[in-house]
Structure formats: C-alpha cells, structure tokens
Amino acid sequence: MTHYRLHYFPESGNSYKLALMLTLCGQKFEPVWTDFGGGITRTPEWRASVNPMGEIPVLEEYDRKLTQTAPILLRLSQRYGRFGGTNEDERYEILRWLFWDNQKLSSFMATYRYMHAFTPSPDPAVLKFLKWRVDDFLRILETRLAGQKFVIGEEPTIVDISMMAYLSFPVVESGYDFALSHPAIDAWLKRLAALPGWKAPYDLLPGKRLQMYA
Numbered sequence: 001m002t003h004y005r006l007h008y009f010p011e012s013g014n015s016y017k018l019a020l021m022l023t024l025c026g027q028k029f030e031p032v033w034t035d036f037g038g039g040i041t042r043t044p045e046w047r048a049s050v051n052p053m054g055e056i057p058v059l060e061e062y063d064r065k066l067t068q069t070a071p072i073l074l075r076l077s078q079r080y081g082r083f084g085g086t087n088e089d090e091r092y093e094i095l096r097w098l099f100w101d102n103q104k105l106s107s108f109m110a111t112y113r114y115m116h117a118f119t120p121s122p123d124p125a126v127l128k129f130l131k132w133r134v135d136d137f138l139r140i141l142e143t144r145l146a147g148q149k150f151v152i153g154e155e156p157t158i159v160d161i162s163m164m165a166y167l168s169f170p171v172v173e174s175g176y177d178f179a180l181s182h183p184a185i186d187a188w189l190k191r192l193a194a195l196p197g198w199k200a201p202y203d204l205l206p207g208k209r210l211q212m213y214a
C-alpha cells in the first residue's frame with residue numbers, strides 16, 4: 001500500500017479534493033498540517049523544500065512530492081481504477097472540465113471565499129467582481145447538471161470530486177446556500193455526499209483553523 005502524506009490546511013478545498021479522492025479509493029494518508037495563515041508557503045525555505053510553486057496541497061508518495069490536483073487526481077484514478085470514465089470521449093470530457101474547473105470555478109470560488117470569510121477588511125469592489133465571476137461559473141454548472149446526474153454523465157468522476165470541493169464548505173464561508181439558489185447543484189452535492197465513504201471537508205482535514213471574519 002502506498003504511503004501518502006498530504007500537506008494541507010483545513011480550509012483548502014484543493015486539499016479536500018485529494019483527501020476525498022484517497023478516502024473514496026479506500027486509501028489512508030498521513031495529514032501534514034501546514035501554517036498557511038502564518039505565511040509559511042511564501043517562505044523561500046518552504047518553497048525550496050516542499051513546493052517551488054508556493055501552493056498547498058502537496059501529496060507525498062514515499063520521497064516524491066506531487067503538486068497540482070488535476071494531474072494527481074488523474075494519477076490516482078488510473079492507479080485505483082476509479083472515477084476515470086469509461087471511454088476516450090469521457091476521458092476527453094474529464095480533461096476539458098478539469099481544466100475549466102482549475103482556471104474558473106475552483107480558482108475564483110477559492111479566492112472569493114477567502115476574501116469573504118477569512119480576510120479582515122476585504123475591498124468591496126474586488127469582492128463584487130469575484131462574486132460576479134463565481135455567479136457566472138455556478139450558472140454554467142447549474143445548467144450542465146440540470147440534465148444529468150454528474151458533470152460528465154451518469155457516473156461520478158474525478159471532475160465531480162474536483163468541482164464539488166469548494167462548494168462543500170459551510171454556507172457562512174462561501175456565502176452560497178445552494179438549496180435556495182441552485183437546485184441542480186444542491187441535488188448533485190447530495191448525490192456525491194451519498195457515495196460510500198464520503199466525508200465532509202473538516203472531517204477529513206482536521207487541525208487549527210484560520211481566523212473567520214464573515
């Protein structure tokens with residue numbers, strides 16, 4: 001069994017993507033809490049020894065440090081034969097939506113939520129701009145899910161795991177109550193939460209939390 005170490009902080013949806021994927025695949029990991037709020041990922045020492053990109057999460061497989069959730073999810077999906085689609089078209093769709101999620105949904109939602117909940121005096125103009133972008137991406141996802149159970153089709157894939165991550169934190173943090181605003185997204189989140197072994201973010205990612213301002 002591969003020994004995994006996950007460098008994370010509890011509020012990190014990107015870390016949740018990997019923690020959830022490993023858990024759904026029946027794998028254990030050693031959690032390595034990281035002082036993101038204290039700025040450790042900005043230090044030259046951390047970047048030299050853990051991740052030159054200055055980002056969390058980092059997944060260690062023995063002595064190898066892997067970064068960027070999309071290729072890591074693809075690697076785990078191949079390794080465990082789970083959530084990877086069943087044919088060439090589905091694999092293409094998985095890549096297409098993973099790229100979209102990384103550039104758009106996860107990226108803007110993470111930044112919006114961080115400013116909304118974990119920043120003392122966010123600039124209202126910046127918040128307004130970020131929310132305008134997030135609203136559009138959520139509309140795209142809502143439309144997609146209105147006609148099918150999961151993002152690629154009728155079965156869950158790593159795209160669902162990637163996209164659900166930032167939408168799974170408490171309403172007070174994200175500012176979105178999907179049960180009220182996005183019924184198809186809400187139903188999809190509930191379908192994913194019913195997968196055997198599924199766990200909520202703060203159940204998988206324990207430890208000291210960031211200061212909340214929302």
Ligand SMILES: N[C@@H](CCC(=O)N[C@@H](CS)C(=O)NCC(=O)O)C(=O)O
Nearest residue numbers: 012013014054055056057068069070
């Ligand atoms: N595309 C990256 C995004 C990782 C990311 O942005 N992580 C956040 C924390 S959840 C981070 O470390 N941000 C630091 C920064 O943007 O400077 C991935 O999928 O792993």
